[in-house]
Amino acid sequence: MHIHNYEKIWLVLAMLLIVAFISTVAYGATAMGVDMISDDEETINPDALDEDQRFAEPRVEQVGENEYEAYVVALQFAFQPDPIEVPAGSTVTFYVTSRDVIHGFEVVGTNANVMVVPGEVSTFTVEFNEAGEYGVLCNEYCGDGHHVMEGSVVVVPEEEYDGGDQ
Amino acid sequence: MSDALESGAPSFLDQFPDEAKLVRATLWSAFIALILGGLFGIIQTLHRTDILRVMDSSYYYTVLTAHGVLMVVSFTIFFLVGVFTWAVVRSLDRPLVDIRYSWTWYGLMVVGTLMAVVAVLGGFVDSTEMSADVLFTFYAPLQAHPLFYGGLAIFLIGSWLAGVDWFRAWYAWKREHPDERIPLQTFMALTTMLMWYIASIGIAIAVVVFLLPWSLGLFDEVNALLTRTLFWFWGHPVVYFWLMPAYMLWYTVLPKLAGGRLFSDPLARVVFVLFLLLSTPVGIHHQYVDPGIAEGFKFIAMTNTMFLLLPSLLTAFTVVASMEYGARRRGGTGLFGWLRALPWARPAFTGMALAGLMFAAGGFSGMINAGMNINYLVHNTLWVPGHFHLTVGTAVALTFMAATYWLWPQLTNKPLFSRPIGLLQVVMWFVGMALMSNAMHVSGLFGVPRRTAEPEYQGFDFTPAFGTMNEFDMQIAIGGTLLFISLGLFIGNVVLTSFGTKQSSLGEDLPPALSGPSDSPVVLDNLKLWVGIALVLVVLAYSLPLASIISRGGLFGPGVGTYPMIVDTFSALIESVAHAGITETLAQFEVGVIVQ
Amino acid sequence: MSTETAKKEIDHEDFDPKGTLALILLYFVILAILWIFMYFIEFLGNDLTVIG
Numbered sequence: 150m151h152i153h154n155y156e157k158i159w160l161v162l163a164m165l166l167i168v169a170f171i172s173t174v175a176y177g178a179t180a181m182g183v184d185m186i187s188d189d190e191e192t193i194n195p196d197a198l199d200e201d202q203r204f205a206e207p208r209v210e211q212v213g214e215n216e217y218e219a220y221v222v223a224l225q226f227a228f229q230p231d232p233i234e235v236p237a238g239s240t241v242t243f244y245v246t247s248r249d250v251i252h253g254f255e256v257v258g259t260n261a262n263v264m265v266v267p268g269e270v271s272t273f274t275v276e277f278n279e280a281g282e283y284g285v286l287c288n289e290y291c292g293d294g295h296h297v298m299e300g301s302v303v304v305v306p307e308e309e310y311d312g313g314d315q
Numbered sequence: 316m317s318d319a320l321e322s323g324a325p326s327f328l329d330q331f332p333d334e335a336k337l338v339r340a341t342l343w344s345a346f347i348a349l350i351l352g353g354l355f356g357i358i359q360t361l362h363r364t365d366i367l368r369v370m371d372s373s374y375y376y377t378v379l380t381a382h383g384v385l386m387v388v389s390f391t392i393f394f395l396v397g398v399f400t401w402a403v404v405r406s407l408d409r410p411l412v413d414i415r416y417s418w419t420w421y422g423l424m425v426v427g428t429l430m431a432v433v434a435v436l437g438g439f440v441d442s443t444e445m446s447a448d449v450l451f452t453f454y455a456p457l458q459a460h461p462l463f464y465g466g467l468a469i470f471l472i473g474s475w476l477a478g479v480d481w482f483r484a485w486y487a488w489k490r491e492h493p494d495e496r497i498p499l500q501t502f503m504a505l506t507t508m509l510m511w512y513i514a515s516i517g518i519a520i521a522v523v524v525f526l527l528p529w530s531l532g533l534f535d536e537v538n539a540l541l542t543r544t545l546f547w548f549w550g551h552p553v554v555y556f557w558l559m560p561a562y563m564l565w566y567t568v569l570p571k572l573a574g575g576r577l578f579s580d581p582l583a584r585v586v587f588v589l590f591l592l593l594s595t596p597v598g599i600h601h602q603y604v605d606p607g608i609a610e611g612f613k614f615i616a617m618t619n620t621m622f623l624l625l626p627s628l629l630t631a632f633t634v635v636a637s638m639e640y641g642a643r644r645r646g647g648t649g650l651f652g653w654l655r656a657l658p659w660a661r662p663a664f665t666g667m668a669l670a671g672l673m674f675a676a677g678g679f680s681g682m683i684n685a686g687m688n689i690n691y692l693v694h695n696t697l698w699v700p701g702h703f704h705l706t707v708g709t710a711v712a713l714t715f716m717a718a719t720y721w722l723w724p725q726l727t728n729k730p731l732f733s734r735p736i737g738l739l740q741v742v743m744w745f746v747g748m749a750l751m752s753n754a755m756h757v758s759g760l761f762g763v764p765r766r767t768a769e770p771e772y773q774g775f776d777f778t779p780a781f782g783t784m785n786e787f788d789m790q791i792a793i794g795g796t797l798l799f800i801s802l803g804l805f806i807g808n809v810v811l812t813s814f815g816t817k818q819s820s821l822g823e824d825l826p827p828a829l830s831g832p833s834d835s836p837v838v839l840d841n842l843k844l845w846v847g848i849a850l851v852l853v854v855l856a857y858s859l860p861l862a863s864i865i866s867r868g869g870l871f872g873p874g875v876g877t878y879p880m881i882v883d884t885f886s887a888l889i890e891s892v893a894h895a896g897i898t899e900t901l902a903q904f905e906v907g908v909i910v911q
Numbered sequence: 912m913s914t915e916t917a918k919k920e921i922d923h924e925d926f927d928p929k930g931t932l933a934l935i936l937l938y939f940v941i942l943a944i945l946w947i948f949m950y951f952i953e954f955l956g957n958d959l960t961v962i963g
Contacts, residue, residue: 153578262691264604264694266607283775288765
C-alpha cells in the first residue's frame with residue numbers, strides 16, 4: 150500500500166484529534182462529574198400516572214437538608230407543575246416523564262436538556278446556587294401546539310421558600 | 316476505468332442511451348422533489364422568523380414534514396440512484412443487465428414517494444382525516460396515516476432493488492474481466508449500497524413490524540423508545556448514504572474539473588470501506604440525552620462516532636491534494652498561490668469546491684454533536700439543523716447541483732444553458748447557507764429550539780451573549796431567501812438547457828488516479844469480508860441496548876398510546892383506496908391552501 | 912480549458928502537496944481551538960451542570 154508521507158502525517162494528526170475529543174468528554178464525565186441521563190429508573194405506564202405516587206401530583210418535595218426532588222409531567226402542551234419552585238442553594242433531582250408523546254425538557258440557556266419519552270423516567274440532578282428564574286421549553290416536536298409548550302423553574306431565596314406549593 | 320474515452324468523445328447518452336434516459340428520469344424526480352422541498356423551506360423560514368406568516372402555526376409542522384421528507388428522502392436518494400447508475404455503467408463500460416428491471420425499481424421509488432407525499436399533504440386538507448404530521452423522524456406515538464409508512468416501505472424496497480441492479484452489472488462485468496480490480500466508481504457504489512442494506516434493517520423493522528401495522532390498527536401500543544432507537548439505527552447511516560455520492564463526485568469528478576487527477580485510489584477505497592464498517596454502529600449518539608439507555612452504551616456509540624471522523628478527515632486531504640495537483644499542472648505556484656490557478660469560472664468546479672469548504676465547517680459542528688456530554692448544550696436546539704444544512708444541505712445538495720452542470724450535457728447532448736448563471740447560483744447558495752446556518756448555530760447555543768413554528772414564548776426571552784434574537788432571525792430569513800432564489804436559478808438553468816439544441820461530442824473522460832488501484836491491497840475489494848465485519852460491529856453496538864430496551868418496556872411498550880388517533884382499523888384501508896387518486900388529492904390541497 | 916498548454920506531468924511520488932498540507936494543518940489548528948472553546952467555555956462554563 151502506497152501512502153504519501155504527508156498523508157501519513159495527516160493520518161496521525163487525525164487520530165490524535167479523535168483521541169483528544171474522546172479524552173475531553175471522558176474528562177468532563179469523570180473530573181468534572183458531568184453525568185448522563187441513563188437507565189436508572191424503572192419503566193412506567195404513561196396511562197396510569199394518576200396512580201403513581203410520584204406523578205399523580207407533580208410537585209417538588211424536600212428529601213434532605215438542601216436536597217429536593219421534582220416530579221415533573223410533560224404533556225401536550227404543558228409541563229406540570231408550572232412553575233417548578235425550588236430554593237436557592239439547593240440540589241434538585243428531577244424526575245420527568247410524559248403522559249402522551251415524546252417531549253423535550255430544556256431549561257433554557259442551561260445544560261439541563263433531556264428527552265422525555267413516554268414509558269420512561271428521565272432523571273438528573275442539578276444545583277441551583279442563586280435565586281432567579283429560568284424558562285423551560287419542549288424541544289421535541291409533540292403535536293400542532295408544540296410551540297406553546299413552556300414552563301418555568303423559579304429559584305426563590307432560601308428564606309422565602311414555602312415548600313414549592315402554589 | 317474506461318480510459319479509452321477522450322474529451323470531445325461520444326457522450327454517455329451516445330454510448331448508453333437507455334441508461335441515460337433512466338438517469339435523466341431519476342434526476343428529474345430529484346429536481347421536482349427539490350423544487351417542492353425548497354418551496355416548503357422558504358414558507359417555514361419566513362414563518363418561523365415571523366417575517367411572513369401565510370398560515371396558522373399548526374400547519375407549520377405539515378410544511379416541515381414535507382420539507383424534510385422531500386429533501387432528505389426524495390431529492391437526495393433519487394439523485395443518488397441516478398448518479399450511481401451513471402457511475403456504475405460508465406466505470407464498468409457496459410450497460411445494465413436488463414433495463415426493464417431498472418425501470419421497475421425506479422417505478423417503485425416514484426410510487427413510494429407519491430404515497431408518502433400524499434399522506435403528508437393530507438395534513439393541509441381539513442376535510443380529510445389523512446395526515447402525516449410526524450416530521451422526518453416520525454417518532455411514535457405520534458402517528459401518520461398508513462399511506463405514509465407504506466410509501467416509505469415501497470420507496471425503500473425500490474432503493475434496495477437499485478443496488479441489486481448495480482451488483483448484477485458488476486457480476487456480469489466480472490465474468491468478462493476476471494482478475495481485474497473493481498473500477499473505483501463501481502467500488503464506491505457497491506460499498507455504499509452494502510452499508511445501506513445493513514442500515515435499512517433498523518428502519519425496515521420499525522416500519523414494517525411496528526409502525527405500519529400499528530397505524531392500521533392491528534395493535535394499539537408501541538414501545539416509543541424502541542421504535543426511536545430503530546429509527547436512529549438507520550437515521551445516522553442515512554446521512555452517509557446522502558453523502559457518499561457527493562464523496563464519489565469529489566473523488567472522481569472534482570479532480571478532473573480542477574485539471575488534475577485523483578491523488579490516491581487506494582485511500583479512496585479505504586475511506587469507503589471505513590464508511591461501510593462504521594456508519595451504522597453509531598446511531599445512539601442521537602440519543603445521548605434519552606432515558607432508558609445506559610451511559611456505557613452511549614459512550615461506546617461516541618467512540619465509534621469519533622472514529623467515523625477518520626474517513627472524512629482523510630477525504631479532506633486526498634481531495635484537496637487532487638485539486639492542488641490540478642492547479643500546479645495549470646501553472647499554479649506558491650504555498651497558497653495555486654488556489655488562484657483553479658478554474659473558478661466553472662460552476663461545476665466552484666460549486667463542488669464551495670460545498671467541500673462548507674463540509675469542513677459542518678464537520679466541526681458535527682464533532683460537537685458527536686461528543687457525549689456536550690450534547691446537553693446543543694441537543695434539539697437550532698444548532699442541529701444549522702449543522703445539517705451545512706452537510707446535507709450544502710456539502711451534498713450543492714455538490715449535486717454542481718455535478719448536474721457537468722453531467723447534464725452528457726446525458727442530453729445539450730450544452731449547459733448558461734455558465735454565468737450557474738456560477739451565480741452556486742455562489743448564492745454558499746452565501747445564503749453561510750448566513751442561515753451561522754445564525755442557526757449561534758441561536759442554538761443560547762437555547763432556541765429546532766422544529767418550532769414560533770420560537771417566541773410568554774414566560775421568558777432568549778438572552779444571546781451578543782446580538783439580538785431579531786438579528787439572528789433576519790440572518791436566517793435573508794439566507795433562506797437567497798437559497799430559494801438560488802434554487803430557482805438552478806432549476807431554470809436545467810430546464811432551459813433541456814430546450815437547447817443537440818450537439819455531438821459532449822462526452823468527458825475521467826482520468827485515472829495518480830496512485831492507481833494496483834497500489835492497494837487486493838483485500839480491499841473483498842466485499843464479503845467487510846460486510847461480515849460491519850455486521851459484527853453492528854451486533855456489538857446494538858444487541859445489548861436493544862435487548863435492554865425490550866426487556867425494560869416490552870416489544871409493544873409500557874402502555875404508550877396513539878397520537879393523534881386518526882384511523883380506525885379498516886376505515887384506514889378504505890380511505891387509502893379512496894385517496895389513491897393523486898390528482899384529486901392535489902386539487903384538494905390547492906383548495907385547502909386557498910381557503911386558509 | 913484555457914491553460915491546457917501550461918500542463919506539466921508530475922508523478923505521485925514526486926508530487927508533494929505542500930499547499931494541501933499547509934491548509935490541512937491550518938484546519939487542524941482551527942478545529943483544536945474551536946473544540947476547546949466549545950467544550951470548556953460554552954459547555955462547562957454554562958449554567959446548571961448535570962451532576963447525577
